[in-house]
Amino acid sequence: MKRTLLTLCVLGVLAGCGSREFSAPRNLDNACALAEERPQYFRAMQRTEREWGVPVHVQMATFHQESRFVGDARPPHVYALEIIPMGRISSAFGYSQALDGTWQEYLADTRNRRARRDNIRDATDFMGWYMNLSLERNGIALDDARNQYLAYHEGHAGYRRGSYRSKPWLMRVADRVAERAAIYEAQLATCR
Numbered sequence: 196m197k198r199t200l201l202t203l204c205v206l207g208v209l210a211g212c213g214s215r216e217f218s219a220p221r222n223l224d225n226a227c228a229l230a231e232e233r234p235q236y237f238r239a240m241q242r243t244e245r246e247w248g249v250p251v252h253v254q255m256a257t258f259h260q261e262s263r264f265v266g267d268a269r270p271p272h273v274y275a276l277e278i279i280p281m282g283r284i285s286s287a288f289g290y291s292q293a294l295d296g297t298w299q300e301y302l303a304d305t306r307n308r309r310a311r312r313d314n315i316r317d318a319t320d321f322m323g324w325y326m327n328l329s330l331e332r333n334g335i336a337l338d339d340a341r342n343q344y345l346a347y348h349e350g351h352a353g354y355r356r357g358s359y360r361s362k363p364w365l366m367r368v369a370d371r372v373a374e375r376a377a378i379y380e381a382q383l384a385t386c387r
Contacts, residue, residue: 217266217313223259226252226379227386236264239319247323252383253340254322256376257347260368261292266313290318293325297350301325322347329354340376341369 220236222228230237240251258264266289287294289312293301301321302308310317329335329346333354337343346354348365359365 219263219265223263224378226255226382229255229264230383230386233264233315236315239316242316243319243323246320247327247337249323249326249337249343250380252376252380253326253338253343254319255379256340256372257322257344258290258318259375260344260372261287261347262290264290266290266315266318289313290315291321291325293318293321297325341373344369344372 220229220232222232237251240254243249243254244251291312293312298312298321301324302310305320305324307317307320310320312318312321325347326335326337326343328351329343330337332351333342333346335342335346335354342354345359345365348369349358353359359369
């Protein structure tokens with residue numbers, strides 16, 4: 196009896212440690228509902244706004260576009276001849292869809308070796324760090340959701356070269372990110 200109880204307790208503790216909220220919030224179109232459903236997300240974004248100056252609505256719109264707030268999001272697999280799996284399009288992972296190399300640069304620069312891409316606090320901090328580099332390297336204002344997204348997608352050097360100009364689909368996506376950021380900003384102004 197004691198052994199069974201001990202086993203159940205250990206399993207309960209392990210299950211609690213391993214559980215994370217990786218599914219998308221129910222209402223991605225309402226910033227107030229999102230903040231109410233996932234207050235830890237909202238607190239993490241507020242912390243990043245205080246520390247890095249990136250407005251919550253810009254972060255929200257970027258997370259929406261990159262991962263739909265899914266913590267273990269990955270790009271789709273690529274298939275040869277439509278049946279042979281060849282791997283993923285990129286190494287992007289987590290809420291922020293940070294690439295392996297960029298994430299390693301963040302870890303080294305911030306000395307935050309324990310950070311994880313599937314942790315919302317770390318993902319928001321990464322986004323704040325990256326968008327500040329966009330400000331520093333390319334002069335993009337922290338509240339300019341459209342251009343911050345273009346630099347986020349293309350990288351700082353790609354943005355500087357204007358690589359996005361030859362990608363009309365990306366320009367449309369960046370416009371949608373900016374529109375969503377404006378909607379989120381208006382909604383957040385009305386939250387209690």
